[in-house]
Amino acid sequence: MFNIMIIDDNEQLQNELSSLLIRNGYEIIKVKEFNNIIGVVKERTPHLIILDINLPQDDGFKICTEIRSFSKVPIIFVTSRNTNIDELMSITLGGDDFVTKPYNTQILLARINSLLKRAYPNERAVDVIEYNAVRLNILSSSIEYNGQEVELTKNELKILHYLLNNRGKIVSRVDIMEYLWDSSLFVNDNTLTVNINRIRNKVEELGVKDFIKTKRGQGYII
Structure with missing residues (x-):
């Protein structure tokens, strides 16, 4: 079963997204403390990361850059910031996809599934x-x-x-x-x-x- 890490400081949105992903067969890693995100990523080694841009300490752009220094894990920016500059920055710094809030749940699930298939072609969900x-x-x-x-x-x-x-x-x-x-x-x-x-x-x-x-x-x- 694939593990998806959610890095978002909005607890309500984090819980709603977690419920959606769990219902669709994924395991969830919620980031609760934002002063050691990189340490948590290294320790938990998720299969995919959902990352917000606006975070309490370092923003999502910096987090993405640091993750890319040691990992190729797929990263989807899911954020309320929807300018062309934000999307360009996300992709330039190593993000794999950019989804704006509010999002269509089925489209988000399809993008997650597509990224996981490309990143882990030899792995399947539990049959x-x-x-x-x-x-x-x-x-x-x-x-x-x-x-x-x-x-x-x-x-x-x-x-x-x-x-x-x-x-x-x-x-x-x-x-x-x-x-x-x-x-x-x-x-x-x-x-x-x-x-x-x-x-x-x-x-x-x-x-x-x-x-x-x-x-x-x-x-x-x-």
């Missing part, structure tokens, strides 16, 4: 997620347990993938519907209930009970 001997096969859209396999629909795959990526945490129904919306798959409340029940039935067909638990008034948890 199989396993938990308690239940295996979710992303490429074949199926679940497997004890040598038996059942196919999933596109919605079922996305829902189970999201729940497994957040295993151990309660996931609300709203979170799941927003995740599907960001993935260009729309479901309403009733459709979500139907899909959850179908997933449960398919997992039970394989001999696994209570794989997805309901937390009344809160959501679901694996």
